[in-house]
Amino acid sequence: MPDELDVEAAREFGRELTKPDSGYRNIPNYGDFEGFIALENNQQTKLALRRHHWGQHYPPTIAKFGRQLDDIGVIVMSEVLRQSGIPESCWAQASGGYSSGGGTAFLNFVHYDTTHPNQGLRPHTDYGFVTILDVMAPGLQIQVGGEFIDVAVKPGFLAIHFGEALNFITRYSGRQVGAVVHRVLSQKSEDPVRHGIVYFANPDLDGELWQFDPTGEVQGSSSVANLFAELEQQLTA
Ligand SMILES: O=C(O)CCC(=O)C(=O)O
Numbered sequence: 135m136p137d138e139l140d141v142e143a144a145r146e147f148g149r150e151l152t153k154p155d156s157g158y159r160n161i162p163n164y165g166d167f168e169g170f171i172a173l174e175n176n177q178q179t180k181l182a183l184r185r186h187h188w189g190q191h192y193p194p195t196i197a198k199f200g201r202q203l204d205d206i207g208v209i210v211m212s213e214v215l216r217q218s219g220i221p222e223s224c225w226a227q228a229s230g231g232y233s234s235g236g237g238t239a240f241l242n243f244v245h246y247d248t249t250h251p252n253q254g255l256r257p258h259t260d261y262g263f264v265t266i267l268d269v270m271a272p273g274l275q276i277q278v279g280g281e282f283i284d285v286a287v288k289p290g291f292l293a294i295h296f297g298e299a300l301n302f303i304t305r306y307s308g309r310q311v312g313a314v315v316h317r318v319l320s321q322k323s324e325d326p327v328r329h330g331i332v333y334f335a336n337p338d339l340d341g342e343l344w345q346f347d348p349t350g351e352v353q354g355s356s357s358v359a360n361l362f363a364e365l366e367q368q369l370t371a
């Protein structure tokens with residue numbers, strides 16, 4: 135984790151949010167993906183905001199934290215695209231603008247509602263390119279070779295995993311990226327309270343994703359809206 139990242143301030147903000155009288159609970163929903171959202175059939179509850187709403191709703195330290203995660207996201211994304219063999223001149227288009235500082239990103243503060251016994255978060259893959267997570271309490275698991283294994287709580291480290299949009303755009307590259315299946319175990323009230331800071335690096339939600347091969351030829355495309363709508367149904371089914 136870079137030294138200049140004030141993760142403690144972000145964790146503190148996440149803790150404040152869970153209080154029943156927190157004013158952040160009144161942030162309006164923007165579409166299906168932004169606002170204060172409690173997922174059906176899952177314990178996960180979150181405040182989710184896209185980059186262009188950070189300045190309006192998050193305190194300045196948190197908006198800055200988000201922009202620092204943007205920088206990390208672009209570095210990770212560029213390295214993955216380099217290794218995929220897709221020519222650099224195609225990266226901005228392939229990534230819906232994300233790799234050149236555009237696209238969109240979510241900075242979400244999640245917690246788990248232990249007043250009901252649902253699973254924490256059902257097995258799923260993330261929608262976007264790269265997810266950056268602060269893992270501060272046990273419960274997150276990833277699927278490796280058909281088995282779920284715990285993601286270790288390692289102070290000073292962020293967890294990074296890859297999502298469906300990255301899988302999609304690297305399909306015809308030299309090296310396709312897998313979207314990791316993960317879940318959160320059902321949390322109990324006596325467990326250490328699980329807050330999470332979750333950053334999603336995404337394409338523009340009203341844009342297109344393009345599949346390039348290593349020669350720079352387009353092999354396919356999809357609207358982001360269609361890809362994400364399918365995934366949202368799987369998550370809450
Ligand atoms: O709480 C976590 O660490 C996982 C969150 C997650 O997977 C998600 O929000 O997509």
Ligand SMILES: [Fe+2]
Nearest residue numbers: 258259260316
């Ligand atoms: Fe996830």
